[in-house]
Amino acid sequence: MAGGRGARLGAAEPKAFVALGGASLLEHALQRALGAPEVSHVIIVAPASHLREAGVVASRSARPADVDVVAGGAERTDSVAAGLRALRPDDGIVLVHDAARCLAPSSLFTRLVHEVRSGHPAVVPGLPVADTIKQVDAHGVVVATPDRAGLRAVQTPQAFLREVLEHAHAAGVVATDDAALVEAAGGHVRVVEGERMAFKVTTPDDLATAQRHLDDA
Numbered sequence: 001m002a003g004g005r006g007a008r009l010g011a012a013e014p015k016a017f018v019a020l021g022g023a024s025l026l027e028h029a030l031q032r033a034l035g036a037p038e039v040s041h042v043i044i045v046a047p048a049s050h051l052r053e054a055g056v057v058a059s060r061s062a063r064p065a066d067v068d069v070v071a072g073g074a075e076r077t078d079s080v081a082a083g084l085r086a087l088r089p090d091d092g093i094v095l096v097h098d099a100a101r102c103l104a105p106s107s108l109f110t111r112l113v114h115e116v117r118s119g120h121p122a123v124v125p126g127l128p129v130a131d132t133i134k135q136v137d138a139h140g141v142v143v144a145t146p147d148r149a150g151l152r153a154v155q156t157p158q159a160f161l162r163e164v165l166e167h168a169h170a171a172g173v174v175a176t177d178d179a180a181l182v183e184a185a186g187g188h189v190r191v192v193e194g195e196r197m198a199f200k201v202t203t204p205d206d207l208a209t210a211q212r213h214l215d216d217a
């Protein structure tokens with residue numbers, strides 16, 4: 001998923017095309033996705049304004065024949081739906097991944113595919129939360145303090161049996177991740193251990209953190 005603008009990053013170009021250590025966020029994410037032998041096909045969902053740039057990224061990748069490019073939509077859910085429409089007939093397991101989580105390692109893709117193949121139709125990576133989380137009302141007044149032990153901050157890639165994800169999207173609901181659509185459709189979603197390196201580049205501070213990780217590697 002590379003179809004967002006990246007308003008919170010505040011760069012001149014869409015976030016996926018921002019440079020990080022000599023490559024764009026999209027190139028980093030694509031390289032790691034294609035590095036998983038289980039990944040046979042990648043669909044880059046790009047802003048309509050950047051289809052040509054995304055095509056160049058695809059053509060310069062390790063496996064250009066396995067990479068397609070389509071235009072995204074207004075919301076992330078719309079962009080995922082556009083990607084689903086571009087699946088190839090043989091695509092049986094779908095991993096939905098944010099270009100913004102550009103350093104998520106290939107091993108995470110592999111692990112999630114194996115989880116789905118072992119019988120779990122919807123699997124997402126997540127990490128325990130370090131802070132106490134408060135649920136607040138519109139005025140900022142606390143209405144609940146959920147038990148932290150039962151909370152996870154979920155990441156991407158999120159992995160699904162194709163028919164499960166397509167069914168969830170068919171309802172036309174908008175959500176901040178794809179697992180929520182499966183939950184809304186009554187499906188079971190399993191959370192497995194996430195990866196620190198799968199953090200999302202949202203703000204300039206996150207971009208600096210990603211750069212430090214690359215410098216240390």
Ligand SMILES: Nc1ccn([C@@H]2O[C@H](COP(=O)(O)OP(=O)(O)OP(=O)(O)O)[C@@H](O)[C@H]2O)c(=O)n1
Pocket residue numbers: 001002003004005006007008009015016045072073074075076077079080097098099100101200201202
């Ligand atoms: N209409 C959209 C919105 C988001 N995304 C993608 O979904 C991922 C996660 O979204 P986020 O990090 O929030 O990116 P933006 O929506 O671009 O950021 P912002 O909310 O700051 O504008 C990103 O890789 C982004 O490119 C997308 O494909 N299509």
Ligand SMILES: C[C@](O)(CO)[C@H](O)COP(=O)(O)O
Pocket residue numbers: 076098153154155156176177178200
């Ligand atoms: C899909 C996601 O990365 C899971 O944590 C997240 O929900 C994306 O949210 P955003 O507001 O589009 O960054």
